[in-house]
Structure formats: C-alpha cells, structure tokens
Amino acid sequence: MAGAEQILHCVCGATRPAPVGMRTLSCPSCGRAMTPPADLPTPAPKRWLLAAATLVSQLLAIGLFTLALLWMIRHGDRSYLMVGFLVAGASGVFAGGSAHRGWTGALVGCAVLDLALSIACLSGAEHVKRFVAVPVVKLAPAFTRVDLAVAITGVVAAVAATACLLAIPQARRFAAWHDQRIEQAARRRG
Numbered sequence: 244m245a246g247a248e249q250i251l252h253c254v255c256g257a258t259r260p261a262p263v264g265m266r267t268l269s270c271p272s273c274g275r276a277m278t279p280p281a282d283l284p285t286p287a288p289k290r291w292l293l294a295a296a297t298l299v300s301q302l303l304a305i306g307l308f309t310l311a312l313l314w315m316i317r318h319g320d321r322s323y324l325m326v327g328f329l330v331a332g333a334s335g336v337f338a339g340g341s342a343h344r345g346w347t348g349a350l351v352g353c354a355v356l357d358l359a360l361s362i363a364c365l366s367g368a369e370h371v372k373r374f375v376a377v378p379v380v381k382l383a384p385a386f387t388r389v390d391l392a393v394a395i396t397g398v399v400a401a402v403a404a405t406a407c408l409l410a411i412p413q414a415r416r417f418a419a420w421h422d423q424r425i426e427q428a429a430r431r432r433g
C-alpha cells in the first residue's frame with residue numbers, strides 16, 4: 244500500500260503525517276522524537292492519597308525507630324524487644340518508600356504497622372507511655388504532655404492505617420502505569 248499515512252504525535256501536542264512503518268520522526272515545533280499515538284507516554288496517575296499515607300507512615304516509623312535507638316544507646320536497653328522496634332521502624336521507612344512507588348504489598352505492611360502503633364498508643368498502657376516518656380523527658384525535661392502526645396499519635400496512626408488501605412487503588416493504578424511505561428520503552432528500543 245504505497246502512500247498509506249499515519250499521524251505521529253509529539254509530547255508537546257504537535258502532530259504530523261508520516262508514511263506507515265515510519266516509527267519516529269522529529270517534531271517540527273520542538274525537535275523531540277514523535278511517535279504513533281499508541282506509544283505516546285500517558286501522564287502519571289494521581290497518587291496524592293498514596294503520597295500522604297506513606298509519608299505519615301514513614302514519619303511514625305521514624306518515631307518508633309528513634310525511640311528504640313534512644314532506649315538502646317542512652318538507656319542501655321538492648322533487649323530483643325528494642326531490636327524488634329528498631330527493625331520494625333526501619334522496615335516501615337523502606338515499606339513507605341516502596342509503597343509510594345506502587346508496591347501494594349508494602350502498602351499493606353504500612354497499614355499493619357500503623358494499626359499496631361495506633362492500638363498501642365490508644366490502649367493507654369503504662370509501658371507504652373513509659374517507652375515514649377523516658378527518652379523524651381531526658382531530651383526535653385520541660386515537655387510534660389506525653390500522655391496527650393501518645394494519644395494524638397494513636398489517632399494519627401489510625402488515620403494513616405485507613406489512608407493506606409484507601410490508597411490501594413491509587414498504588415495499583417500507579418504500578419500499572421509504571422509497568423506500561425517500561426513496556427513502551429522496551430518496544431521503542433526493540
């Protein structure tokens with residue numbers, strides 16, 4: 244079929260006709276490579292809830308990690324429990340990063356950690372308050388509202404756990420978009 248044409252598109256919005264079979268041409272207005280519409284990169288899907296949920300989860304995990312570290316280095320508590328909190332805090336930070344890039348499993352992990360922190364903080368248990376109060380009072384003796392701070396952290400963690408679960412569709416869409424982009428890039432190179 245001589246003379247068959249297709250329309251090539253540029254990311255800047257320009258279009259130009261080209262013979263079928265010609266995969267790329269430079270754009271007349273901006274000079275970037277033009278591609279058939281199927282190869283055009285689609286914009287990244289929105290992930291504001293995912294971003295907010297994973298950020299709050301990471302901050303909570305950093306808090307847990309910091310408190311456990313203070314217990315270990317300043318109060319000499321090197322029990323398995325403190326090591327466990329340290330590992331849980333570090334894992335929470337990494338999980339938050341992976342979840343933000345669309346890994347649903349890590350997002351569920353963030354939700355579980357947030358939920359556990361929420362239950363611990365809202366339980367009113369004395370050993371939870373002590374876990375927070377001892378290092379905090381040593382660092383900031385003027386700070387007397389540890390009870391309130393623990394309660395607020397519990398509420399924030401409950402909201403974060405819920406937000407993580409509600410953000411699962413955004414994570415799935417982002418992961419699908421990301422896979423599609425990798426696939427497109429591979430096709431263009433191939």
Ligand SMILES: [Zn+2]
Pocket residue numbers: 253254255256257270271272273274275
């Ligand atoms: Zn262009």
